[in-house]
Amino acid sequence: MSMADYRKEEYWSRFANNFNDDQTYVVGEAVQQAIFERLSGESGLGELLEFGCGAGFFTKALAENASHVMATDLSDEMLAVARTQLKDCQNVVVEKTDCERTNFTDEKFDSVFMANLVHVIESPSTVLQESCRILKGGGLLLIVDYTGYGMKRFEIMKMVIRYLRKWGKAGKPPGYFRGRLSPDELCSLVESAGFKVEEVQLLGDKMKALYLRGKKI
Numbered sequence: 001m002s003m004a005d006y007r008k009e010e011y012w013s014r015f016a017n018n019f020n021d022d023q024t025y026v027v028g029e030a031v032q033q034a035i036f037e038r039l040s041g042e043s044g045l046g047e048l049l050e051f052g053c054g055a056g057f058f059t060k061a062l063a064e065n066a067s068h069v070m071a072t073d074l075s076d077e078m079l080a081v082a083r084t085q086l087k088d089c090q091n092v093v094v095e096k097t098d099c100e101r102t103n104f105t106d107e108k109f110d111s112v113f114m115a116n117l118v119h120v121i122e123s124p125s126t127v128l129q130e131s132c133r134i135l136k137g138g139g140l141l142l143i144v145d146y147t148g149y150g151m152k153r154f155e156i157m158k159m160v161i162r163y164l165r166k167w168g169k170a171g172k173p174p175g176y177f178r179g180r181l182s183p184d185e186l187c188s189l190v191e192s193a194g195f196k197v198e199e200v201q202l203l204g205d206k207m208k209a210l211y212l213r214g215k216k217i
């Protein structure tokens with residue numbers, strides 16, 4: 001592992017303990033509920049690959065609509081929490097994978113899911129191109145990303161305070177963090193990687209999340 005990869009993993013591992021509850025405290029239950037409602041309507045996901053699964057917060061909801069889920073993340077600590085969270089899901093395997101450099105064969109999966117990854121990684125284009133490579137023709141890409149886009153300034157300030165309370169300065173996001181990704185920006189990233197965007201929506205009321213469905217062309 002290169003020093004840069006080690007630093008990335010070390011950065012994320014410090015959040016692993018209690019990550020799901022902490023994240024709910026920061027973003028609130030309402031927007032998460034809106035995301036779960038959308039995910040529960042995604043039927044027939046087949047063989048699904050999840051990148052950046054973290055502590056497995058959304059994985060269980062996906063597993064109900066997929067024949068098999070490979071849930072992956074860069075951080076061993078996150079994966080350890082995910083394994084505990086998902087121990088009762090018979091069709092989920094949890095595995096360490098760097099989403100920017102995977103060993104999966106071409107056209108292996110029916111669907112790819114990533115939540116809150118595009119706005120935190122240095123090169124979203126790389127993970128989107130990798131997703132396109134490992135998806136079957138016509139395969140489904142599902143993206144969820146919390147965003148400050150469309151939020152009132154006051155709500156952003158309150159969220160930053162909650163973030164600092166939970167994670168303090170140790171959780172300071174890297175310089176390339178995209179905190180206000182817009183629907184247009186996300187569409188353009190996804191289309192450049194070889195997908196047709198079928199739908200992009202801004203979910204939530206006070207807190208917002210992007211929800212995108214795309215198909216491999």
Ligand SMILES: C[S@@+](CC[C@H](N)C(=O)[O-])C[C@H]1O[C@@H](n2cnc3c(N)ncnc32)[C@H](O)[C@@H]1O
Nearest residue numbers: 012052053054057073074075078098099115116
């Ligand atoms: C903001 S968390 C989101 C976790 C989960 N998807 C969720 O929404 O609750 C971002 C996750 O991406 C992982 N991650 C960051 N860079 C990665 C990479 N290059 N490859 C795989 N996972 C990565 C981190 O370890 C972390 O678990």
